[in-house]
Amino acid sequence: MGHDQKYVDKKNYEVVGTRFNRPDGIDKVTGKARYGADASAPGQLVGRVLRSPHAHASILKINVGKAEKLPGVKAIITSADLPDLTGQDQGLADILENCMARGRALYDGHAVAAVAAVDEQTAAKALKLIDVKYKKLPHVTDVDAAMCESAPVIHDRIITRGVEPKPTKPSNIAARTQMGHGDVEAGFAEADVVIEKSYKTEQTHQGYIEPHACLASVNPDGTAELWVTTQGHFVFRNVCASLLGLDIAKLKVTSSEIGGGFGGKTHVWVEPVALALSRKANRPVKLVMGRDEVFRATGPTSSTSIDVKMGAKKDGTITAAVAEMRYQGGAFPGNWAMLGCMTAFACYDIKNNQSIGWDVVVNRPKVAAYRAPSAPMAAFAVESTIDELAKEVGIAPIDMRLKNVAREGTLAPYGPTYGPIGIEHTLKAVKDHPHMRAKLKKNQGRGVACGFWFNIGGQTCTDLNIGVDGTVNLTLGTVDVGGSRSSMAMIAAEELGIPYEQVRANIADTTSLGHNDMTEGSRGTFSSGMATVFAARDAIGVLKQRAAKMWGITEEHVIWENGQAIATGDSHGNLPPLSLKEIAAKSGRTGGPIAGHNEVVADGAGMGFASHICDVEVDPETGRSTIIRYTVVQDAGKAINPDYVEGQFQGGATQGIGWALNEEYIYGDDGRLQNPGFLDYRIPVCSDLPFIDTQILEVPNPLHPYGIRGVGETSIVPPLAAVGNAIANATGVRMSHAPMSPPRVLAAIDALEYAS
């Protein structure tokens, strides 16, 4: 890493590490904030999508004649209006086909046609007038069933990758992945205890409150605008431009405020459809998904089926670990099982380990990222097995984990050798935490589990412009999902040496800044934070030049300290310092506006590790679990704004607990989703949870000027297993199927009683 590393050791931050309210906070609580559905344009139409009621069907004919004649209908599109311009790019072709079915509906909710009309009622009426002739095809929604010989094959083009010799027949298995190191057979031979278990996890959705929404406007001259709720407007721009054949520079995408994404808004669903409708109608089109559409036709995370085998010596050393994991990616191939393999054993230093992943397609919506995608399911299986192993060996689960914990220098199962990482710190903090000593009552149990997420860096571009009054506009291209505008403003203030209030951070549209990757992979604060540091330093260089000019001295005699230029050296020492404000006020006469800029591929994202403690009470007669206490301990590298770091810890834990207890996609035998709404897709409500306690640890990431690691995702990884381990300790039953809903827990308790 070529970056200046001096700040890693910086101990005395002025602004960073303190707590400020987010600049967007008041607008959000007063309802002023403008989300995806809050934009309108003159002459705008309402877009609506017609969706397949079948899990799998050939589309024989789409007759739009009647609908087109309905007064007020301005455009109807089908896949014919979205010609395939994707060339050899199968990934892009999949996105196109997912946005609008091409001859075949691949899941319940797959878009088949879309309408733009003058109002909501007309659009709804028009949808009913579109006559689609389907021929139902056999379907499969379960990941294990989809792998069977007898399963209906969803795509003839899919020949399993990663298998030797190459299969000759298509199947639903898109890819096999294998990784790990050492000799697992030898490892198991060394073990005194071996545990082998199979697990299942059901499909869950990110459950963001704001549905997908956009306002699209395409002009006959090939220019276009899109206002949209997204985690990455630059990526949306590139994808939409490719799918519609637009020039990248001519499509202006503006990201609205975002009402949650958690990965689900990294992917386009209705945006290309809205653009195509607008192109055909030659009017702006606003398209807002309903909640049922969000559930049926955006990207939840995989359902899985996982086998784990682990062996340990009597002293607790894990000698070998094997996992075989099957993840479905919905109707299109993904690399979700591969991510499961990469994360499964990442918290531990296991001499012999092997992970095998199977990426499978089924008749369900195309899977998208969900907060540390694929890691929570792998952790559920591995962390549950570790507790079973600890029980068998006779060691406390926390000590078993500490005994095998990964450290700096450990070879990670997915390849790299770790630098400084914080997993051991979190485990020690858990062990010392008062929560671990709190007394438990009847029917209560405590569980601990660990989690890992890579975090990523990527492309970022940032501008910093100083106004003549000395206030600073920080222009960012990474969408603010979790309060990053406040964190970035804090970093700029820290570098420049000015108060936080003097900096205003904004998210720019795609015409105002160079490309920025998505806000995903917990990269926002890491990468934009890095670019902000460098942009601010760039601006400081300019400020020093201008001060030198104002003084009439040479630049090398100027230093920047506490928000002001100071002349150094014997001959200039008596010059009074020039503040940022004073320099800015004179900028018109010293060379024009003062700005800093940075573009960077932010390498060196620090891995995120966490350990959670969960106390649960189980009603033995109904199987209902109540979380009574929960603690998150996670390494943040450096917490820029501790409020928002804690918020991420709590939010991830809450989502994980929801998944652990009740959230699941329920499919009927007909392959249709039974619960596409918040009534029966049960995310936790406020009263379901105790206050979630947090502890931030700071093991600096040496590859970031401030030591930052991403913090957004790791917190969803441990809860499934933490809850499962707590239930096991409360009831004596090991739950191997998540969510661990009351009927499943009661059935397990019954089975145990029956057995004994």
Place this chain on the structure above:
Amino acid sequence: MRYATPASAKEAAGMLSKERGAAFLLAGGTDLLVKLKMGMVEPDLVVDIKRIPKIDQIQTSAKGFVIGAAVSGSMIGQHKGLKAAWPGLVEAANLIGSDQIQGRATLVGNLCNASPAADSVPAMIAAGAKAIIVGPQKRRTVPVEKVVLGPGKTCLSKGEVIEAISLPKPEARTGDAYLRFIPRTEMDIAVVGVAISLKLERGVAKKAKVALGAVAPTAVVVPGAARALVGSKLDEAALEKLAAACSAACNPIDDKRGTVEYRTRVAGVLAKRAAKIAFQRAGGVL
């Protein structure tokens, strides 16, 4: 879609009976508006009863209570007399939805929506509630357990409006309770609901009424369960019999909210718990 605000229940009944298209009464709207927005109903006429004088009031008399059709859950929760008389019913009514829903949701709407899982219905049945029905021509009074005929179906004929729910004044040493099972703490639909009212004499159950929700197409009255309690001090044997009778009375479906097996089992569990609460409220000592 037309919207009307009649000034009396009779006028409402007249509007409904004259309407040729699809007509719906609107009380709190927490069921109707949801269905409307989801496109499940397409009314030609919506008749809002909330402007009818006194329809949002609870009247107390020597005979008991008359709860107007537009009285909301939160008004029920704030009524001291009702709470002292039928605490189980008040709790059931207050379980519906959230604070926002409580500001609107009514007993009559809960009843007429005719969901098998309606929370207040088993509690109303156990308390001996009656529906006061006004038609274009005549009035009639029907016990609550006779109102719902099946999912989404009531005994009301075209033009009939429920004006109020009447509740008797509880006899001395009576207690009631309602418990429901939901996976979360609120904002869920009952997987099982159990309402029990008990009257004691010298510490022994003299009369009982047990009604279950969400385990059959309509709420079910379980005389066998009541018999299990009568004559007992809720000893373990009586409670076991109660649970068995409740489980046996279940005729549920397997769906996304619960399995047949689970619902049947939990009906018995909740019945035992509800019986104990009702018993103690009636002054019994366990």
